[in-house]
Amino acid sequence: MGGAPVDDGPVGVKAPDGGWGWAVLFGCFVITGFSYAFPKAVSVFFKELIREFGIGYSDTAWISSILLAMLYGTGPLCSVLVNRFGCRPVMMVGGLFASLGMILASFSTSILHIYLCTGVITGLGLALNFQPSLIMLNRYFCERRPLANGLAAAGSPVALCCLSPLGQALQYHYGWRGGFLILGGLLLNCCACGALMRPLEAPRGKAHATGPTGEKQRPPTTLLDLTVLKDRGFLVYTLAATVMVLGLFIPPVFVVNYAKELGNEDTVSALLLTILGFIDIFARPTCGVIAGLSWVRPHCVYLFSFAIIFNGTTDLVGSLAGSYSTLVVFCVFFGISYGMVGALQFEVLMALVGTERFSSAIGLVLLMEAIAVLVGPPSAGKLLDATGNYMFVFLLAGCEVVLSALLLAMGNLLFIRRKSLAAVTAGETEPLTERGRAEKARKEWVLWEKRPLSIHVDASEVERFLKEDWWKTCDGASSETCI
Template sequence: MGEAAVDDGTSEVKAPDGGWSWAVLFGCFIITGFSYAFPKAVSVFFEELIREFDVGYSDTAWISSILLAMLYGTGPLCSILVNQFGCRPVMLVGGLFASLGMVLASFATSIIHIYLCTGVITGLGMALNFQPSLIMLNKYFSEKRPLANGLAATGSPVALCCLSPLGQVLQYEYGWRGGFLILGGILLNCCACGALMKPLDPPKTSETPGIENTPDDGNKKAKPKPKPKLLDFSVFSDLGFVIYTVAASIMVLGLFVPPVFMVSYAKELGNEDTKSALLLSIMGFTDIFARPTCGYIAGLQWVRPRCVYLFSIALIFNGTTDLVGSLSKDYTSLVVFCIFIGISYGMVGALQFEVLMTVVGTEKFSSAIGLVLLLEATAVLIGPPSAGHLLDSTKKYMFVFLLAGVEVVVSALVLAICNLLFIKKKPEAPETATKNGETVQEKEKNHSSTPPIEEPHKADGNSEKKAEDIMKDPREVETVLKDKDEQNKNITCSPDTKL
């Protein structure tokens, strides 16, 4: 059965798994909340934007779609900036961009202006915060990483529970323009979260006993450390990473569709605006408990190497909920739909990046997440708008949820089946993978075209047989003893050798 290689957090700096790690986790909690909840919460303003600019559902859906596309599509850019400047400076600049976009959008005179300000500028700012926060979380946690991912992912439903009713109140009190302006001020908190991302101090070099330390006269220069690659494309040579990327790209086609259209669907059924917006809060409330619970389960000893299959189960649950929820015809059924979709979102959110960290490891994660988000960007960009076009043509929300459910279920099947078929066993490190007393590297040498080099002190089955053959012949025994005597004579006498 295909087991993923669990990353042990081995890197130049050991993950502390405590102390300042919890401050980093809190910052990642806030950033994740803004990044994922904001595109959903902004859908509260869609009805007023439709009346203001005389556009359709598909046109307003592009706002959330562009936000998510920038969050995903700028992944390689974020990876390059993080590898070049570090996480903290990138996040501080990102917080300014996120706030600036919403402030400028409050002065928009057409839907295109909102696309550029809210979608592009704010989306870029959130991307510059989201990806570095995950990278820092991966550096600060190792043993407790699944739980930390679950807790950080809980920021999304918590923010959704707050931002959705807040957006509704802001719309009533100040209109969509005033609401956008106030939300822009709230997004400045991303800068405070970025300030929490303190870089880990490199380990101090330990002094070797018995060797005198020579004073540094300033003439000797330390060897420069090799610069990390700005973007490491070698992750594509990992079959597990390729399978994950394909499945995730299919997943995001339908994953974000239900929250975007949930409020509009409730209003279509004749419910009040406040009751309709409450559905997103219900979804987020159940999501709050699902994410840390799933993160704890993923961290169990037996489950952690197989978390990719737990992720597949979560996707099947999410897609099936969409398929069944498409039959909802009243407010009560919508509430039940939101409860189950919230649980399934919690499972998916807690496992999505934990599986990626498990597949590629700590060293390549900064590049891997950027490339994954880039490949998912196209799917994110066409997902909600295509659902909006389907709604405009059919005038039925049922088909929107059916399409989303099918796409998520297909992604789960691709992930699970491909891992079962192509990832045969858990990869092992060359120095630890042994069989019959022979390491993997030794096996490769023995099967190569060049003859193997005999090691005099190698304890394997062949050396034992040679020793037995020598002991059978007395002449060979005498030869071996003479050779040892000559070697002992050649050793120079020193205080160490006299002992």
């Protein structure tokens, strides 16, 4: 891996918005599905793990929490590895780790072994796939980026629709050990997705300069750009996202066991995650299309705030569910709001920090969210063990998510919007988005074209012009036309 080329996008290379980018999008679609669906799909094995190891709900909830914490908490490490070795080798090694963790977990003799194998090793492997895939997607798409983010995010509900009933079937036929073993083999597909992440190449006319030895010279790469911490918009986003993650993943983790507690069969209860995922499949691309509209894209942060409030309100109302039919209605609305959040969360971050700083920014954001992920589901499990009532679990999740939406909306009004106005007033030249940078470059080119001709012509061209018989080429045209 040390000899692999670093796939830092060449400076000045325009995102193709298509071509091989669609293969990159497919790989990101699969990786996103595994990364987000696995912590939820593993929850179908919780009942068997509780019975075998004699533990409580809060103990099993730690499996999903550790898995998600590794997915988020290793963000800075992933940023450093990507900036040092490139996306492709990091992802292929991550695929091996993800598979190895589940295979080893199938031989576990205690819950601690599952924490280490499924939580730490598989979580690290998924992290080494998830973040680089998003970075490559950001490099390949610019104008179509909201749509690309929405389509890639749809991988999560698609995988959830497949993995949840698959896990239930594997548990029924092979037990949780056989299920873990087969899922480990399935995760080897991450290596194939990593092979799709081909680095962007500069056009022939813009090849990198070569040094004395003939080797390509690249500008020095910062392994972790900490200048994003000076950006108020980034800090507001990070705070709001951290609070949101406290409650965002609680309902999908507990909704299956909630249905089982109401007396429903295991297969019928697992169908709730399938319903949630099916709705989510259509919500994410649709939200990506809406976010890409010219009159919506500059205000994506407000649309993101609305999506979070929608999700939190759904949790609050869902706490009153008392039957299977009401849980189905809850999953429908939760799938819509959850899909909107998934489609917009990284699009807003990309718009705030830009392409160049995104690889470092996403690592720092995921690190902060890891703390919330590690605390959220286990605290809900403790609350459930203490009260025995799922209503309080959903109320807790709803309050945390709504609070994050309020923080984001207020922070946008007080800091992000003020920053944009200050940039316009002071005449700053750095736009907030890729579209803004492209527009700036276009305007500069127009101004250059309108400059006097003498600016374009050097002394040698003037001398050659005076020596030539230029008047013989006029063919009877007036002197004004020739000049």
